[in-house]
Amino acid sequence: MALFEYFPNYIWNLSVSIAMESGAQIGEIIDMCQPIKDAAASGADAGTPAFMKQWAAMGGKLLELAAEDEAKGRRISASNKLERAALYLFVAERMQGHGAPGRQETYAKALASFEKSTQLGRINRERVEIPLATGTMPALYTRAAGAQGQDGGAHPVVVYCNGLDSCKELLYWSRLPEALARRGISTLCVDQPGSGEALRLQNLPVDPHSEHWAGKAIDWLEARPEVDPRRIGMTGISLGGHFAPRAVAYEPRFASGACWGANHNWLEVQHKRMKREGENPVPHYWAHVFWAFGASDMDDFLKKAEGMNLNGHMGGVKVPFLVTHGEKDRQISVDYAHDCYEQLVNSPRRELKIFTAREGGVEHVGADNMAYGRDYIADWFAETLGGNVA
Numbered sequence: 460m461a462l463f464e465y466f467p468n469y470i471w472n473l474s475v476s477i478a479m480e481s482g483a484q485i486g487e488i489i490d491m492c493q494p495i496k497d498a499a500a501s502g503a504d505a506g507t508p509a510f511m512k513q514w515a516a517m518g519g520k521l522l523e524l525a526a527e528d529e530a531k532g533r534r535i536s537a538s539n540k541l542e543r544a545a546l547y548l549f550v551a552e553r554m555q556g557h558g559a560p561g562r563q564e565t566y567a568k569a570l571a572s573f574e575k576s577t578q579l580g581r582i583n584r585e586r587v588e589i590p591l592a593t594g595t596m597p598a599l600y601t602r603a604a605g606a607q608g609q610d611g612g613a614h615p616v617v618v619y620c621n622g623l624d625s626c627k628e629l630l631y632w633s634r635l636p637e638a639l640a641r642r643g644i645s646t647l648c649v650d651q652p653g654s655g656e657a658l659r660l661q662n663l664p665v666d667p668h669s670e671h672w673a674g675k676a677i678d679w680l681e682a683r684p685e686v687d688p689r690r691i692g693m694t695g696i697s698l699g700g701h702f703a704p705r706a707v708a709y710e711p712r713f714a715s716g717a718c719w720g721a722n723h724n725w726l727e728v729q730h731k732r733m734k735r736e737g738e739n740p741v742p743h744y745w746a747h748v749f750w751a752f753g754a755s756d757m758d759d760f761l762k763k764a765e766g767m768n769l770n771g772h773m774g775g776v777k778v779p780f781l782v783t784h785g786e787k788d789r790q791i792s793v794d795y796a797h798d799c800y801e802q803l804v805n806s807p808r809r810e811l812k813i814f815t816a817r818e819g820g821v822e823h824v825g826a827d828n829m830a831y832g833r834d835y836i837a838d839w840f841a842e843t844l845g846g847n848v849a
Contacts, residue, residue: 462827465492466499469738469789471510471554476826478550481632482542491517491547503742507554514551515565518544522572529579538580545572549628556743557750566659573628583640584631589649589679594663596672597656599627599648601636602685603846615690615714615844616645618676618706620669622697622720622824623751624741626655630696633829638837642846645686647676651702653751664753667766673706677713690714690844694836697740697824698722700791701767704782704799708775715843717781717836720788720824721796725767728791729760738789740823773802779843783812783832787821808843 463479464472475488491513498506521544528537548569555562577584583602588595603614617639619630627648630636636646650656651672653665666672673693681688692715695703700722707716722728731737732744741747745757754760780803784796793813800811812835814820819828841848 462822466496468499468503470503470740470742471499471506473738473740473823473826474510474550474554476822477629478546480826480829481546481629483546484543487517487543487547503739504556507556507559507742510554511551511559511561511565514547514554515561518548518551518568518572521547522568534579538576538582541572541576541579545569545576545628546632548572549626553624553626554742557746563659569628570656584636584648587647587679589675591652591663591672591675594652594657594661596652596675597627597650598676599631599636601631601640601646601648603640603643603645605643613687614643614645614685615692615840615846616647616680616686617692617694617840617844618673618680619646619648620651620673620693620695620699620702621649621654622695622699622722622740623654624747625696626650628655633696633833635694635833635837638833639840639846642837642841642848644692644837644840644844644846647680649676658751662753665751665763667701667705667764668709669702669706670709673702674710674712677710681712688712692716692840692844694719694840696720697791698725700795700799701725701769704769704776704780705772707778707780708769708772711777713778715779715840716776717783717839718799719783719832719836720791721782721784721799722767722791723769723795723799726761726764727768729764729767737792738823740790769799770802773799774805776803776806778806779808779810779839780806781810781812781836781839783814783835785814785821785823785825785827786816788823790823810839 498509521540525537525540552565585600630648652663657663694717696719700718700720707713752763782800803809820831825832
């Protein structure tokens with residue numbers, strides 16, 4: 460199992476793979492990527508305006524086609540096209556540097572396309588806003604099968620958080636919320652501080668102490684009659700492999716946890732990246748992390764990132780916890796997965812799952828194949844929160 464490597468650099472290939480795993484059509488991928496193959500040869504950063512131009516153009520074409528469907532009353536078909544338009548626009552925006560021309564407008568168009576797709580397709584996700592100490596945490600709430608109130612029963616739910624450069628829409632497209640819903644578990648995909656809308660529209664920076672905002676998510680869930688407050692779990696993808704374990708360690712109301720990629724000592728990873736060890740997740744990397752952390756320069760960033768280290772904290776996890784990682788992760792060493800697992804000394808049920816070439820999902824958070832991580836994590840929560848696996 461390997462990453463789809465169309466371009467001569469990892470970062471562009473990662474973005475294409477994310478799109479493919481999130482519902483892109485291969486023919487549209489080819490149409491967008493063929494004209495910019497040469498642009499990728501000059502490095503991950505230089506050609507990003509060309510990337511934006513092609514991907515935003517495809518998004519625009521799909522918006523036109525969706526409008527034609529909608530005019531004929533074909534709302535489901537319109538929703539399908541809007542879904543891909545939003546995806547291509549989000550990926551295009553994610554590839555740009557902070558402050559790049561057209562970035563804000565592209566993000567706004569992506570959000571609007573996603574919301575309209577939700578409405579026209581009657582998709583099982585509701586945009587909500589969770590109050591924080593400062594500002595709000597926008598989120599997508601996907602209800603479990605049967606959690607519409609018909610059976611009167613309270614269902615388990617999983618809080619699902621972003622990494623450094625994802626957004627709640629990409630979390631939804633990982634299809635973990637769909638996998639959990641089939642197993643009787645609802646999902647709350649959050650744009651926590653430093654990501655998605657919280658960063659782009661409210662300028663809320665990363666809070667390494669994830670229990671602050673994760674606790675607010677629990678407060679919101681506890682007020683909902685269809686949620687069982689004793690069965691709330693937490694997971695995160697990529698840098699969420701810092702936020703989820705940290706939140707479960709310090710927020711005792713979580714009943715189970717998992718990480719999709721172990722980011723046990725992200726501060727150390729930054730020092731490695733300064734030495735060009737390991738791959739970056741996005742172009743214009745340092746500009747992105749400075750923005751996400753609200754930092755003015757490298758010294759300020761490193762000071763604000765001091766809390767991005769889980770050594771000495773995992774003893775606080777006193778509930779079941781799953782650590783997953785790809786054995787060939789080029790961004791975050793698989794060694795961090797072993798560190799996290801070994802330090803879960805007070806978890807009554809801990810598990811380490813390393814995805815190998817036998818199955819797939821060997822790259823960073825399964826960018827080569829998300830199916831295995833998705834099913835494994837969904838089954839974990841079904842078993843530890845009282846969902847169903849059959």
